[in-house]
Amino acid sequence: MSEKNAVIYNLQGVSQAEDEPPLSTVTLSKLMWEWLYSVSLTVKNSTYRKYECLIRNHILFSTVGDIPVRSLAGKDINSFASELLSSLCGKSVNDILVMISSALSYAEETYGIPKIRFHYVREAEKEMRVLSVAEQKKLEAFLLTDTDVYKFGVLLALYTGIRLGELCALHWEDLKNGELIVSKTFHRIKDDKGTILEVTSPKTKSSYRTIPLPEFLIPLTEKFRSSGPLMKTKGGKPVEPRVMQYKFEKYIAKCGLPKTNFHALRHTFATRCVEAGFDIKSLSEILGHRDVKTTLNRYVHSSIEQKRRNMALLRPASCL
Numbered sequence: 230m231s232e233k234n235a236v237i238y239n240l241q242g243v244s245q246a247e248d249e250p251p252l253s254t255v256t257l258s259k260l261m262w263e264w265l266y267s268v269s270l271t272v273k274n275s276t277y278r279k280y281e282c283l284i285r286n287h288i289l290f291s292t293v294g295d296i297p298v299r300s301l302a303g304k305d306i307n308s309f310a311s312e313l314l315s316s317l318c319g320k321s322v323n324d325i326l327v328m329i330s331s332a333l334s335y336a337e338e339t340y341g342i343p344k345i346r347f348h349y350v351r352e353a354e355k356e357m358r359v360l361s362v363a364e365q366k367k368l369e370a371f372l373l374t375d376t377d378v379y380k381f382g383v384l385l386a387l388y389t390g391i392r393l394g395e396l397c398a399l400h401w402e403d404l405k406n407g408e409l410i411v412s413k414t415f416h417r418i419k420d421d422k423g424t425i426l427e428v429t430s431p432k433t434k435s436s437y438r439t440i441p442l443p444e445f446l447i448p449l450t451e452k453f454r455s456s457g458p459l460m461k462t463k464g465g466k467p468v469e470p471r472v473m474q475y476k477f478e479k480y481i482a483k484c485g486l487p488k489t490n491f492h493a494l495r496h497t498f499a500t501r502c503v504e505a506g507f508d509i510k511s512l513s514e515i516l517g518h519r520d521v522k523t524t525l526n527r528y529v530h531s532s533i534e535q536k537r538r539n540m541a542l543l544r545p546a547s548c549l
Contacts, residue, residue, distance in 0.1 A: 257301060257329070258284075258294035264332035267339075275416050275429050283325055287313065298333075298342055306347035319352035326350075357527075358493040359500050360486075362534070367484045378453045379468075379476050382460050383494070385409070389440045390498035390516050393470045393491045398428050399459040404450050409440045411517065415470050426469060436517040499524065504535055 293309040394415035458467040
């Protein structure tokens with residue numbers, strides 16, 4: 230793991246005066262730094278840098294950050310969350326709250342400071358875009374006409390469910406023997422100077438996976454096979470996810486389809502698989518999920534055609 234430049238505080242070394250109890254002046258900001266140091270060897274470098282950025286940008290100079298941990302109350306965190314919602318989405322606020330919760334658990338386990346309770350914010354549900362069968366046919370017809378490596382990349386995502394970052398991180402040696410091996414991904418990391426893009430290992434152990442390719446894609450794989458990155462710039466570097474997203478948006482527009490995010494291909498793949506009769510366990514592993522519940526709740530969407538077919542199975546009780 231690369232060097233981590235966190236400011237390190239030792240809570241046991243703070244406030245040693247005889248006329249005040251130990252830890253009485255340790256603020257939430259100082260606790261966050263010590264907690265960050267405590268997890269530095271157990272999290273990915275990208276995760277560490279994300280935590281560090283969140284602490285610097287949202288906690289370090291905030292009102293709640295100046296409150297001594299022993300004096301901190303649930304209402305303080307709730308008020309802080311409400312303030313964050315004025316500039317951040319619900320998911321981003323909850324990411325910060327999860328981090329604070331972990332730091333408070335660390336303080337309880339390490340220093341016996343009772344952990345306070347607070348509320349997480351309600352996240353707005355995002356509508357999951359899934360291509361209809363008719364839309365998918367239009368897109369496929371376009372992709373299979375004058376196919377180049379970029380169109381092939383979109384087809385690969387549509388028929389394997391891989392994420393955009395995983396697609397852009399692929400090298401040709403990851404496609405062999407009719408299989409696709411997912412072992413890395415692009416990850417955009419925020420820091421004090423903005424964002425940087427890195428190729429990293431997948432987020433979770435389950436994201437490492439081998440996906441058998443549909444037979445019709447194998448000839449295309451061999452047609453475009455080269456060396457190095459699957460999709461690369463003139464300088465031989467991998468194409469960034471933002472560039473691929475832009476190309477995909479152009480393809481969608483040329484097909485006359487409504488605006489669609491690249492991630493919709495993943496939702497569409499999962500939905501088509503369920504409609505085709507995939508067992509959920511296999512689908513969950515292909516998608517790289519930890520459990521089938523994630524697959525069912527987040528990525529599987531029944532089409533109206535599927536609902537009609539299911540409802541057509543019902544018969545009057547007299548016919549049973």
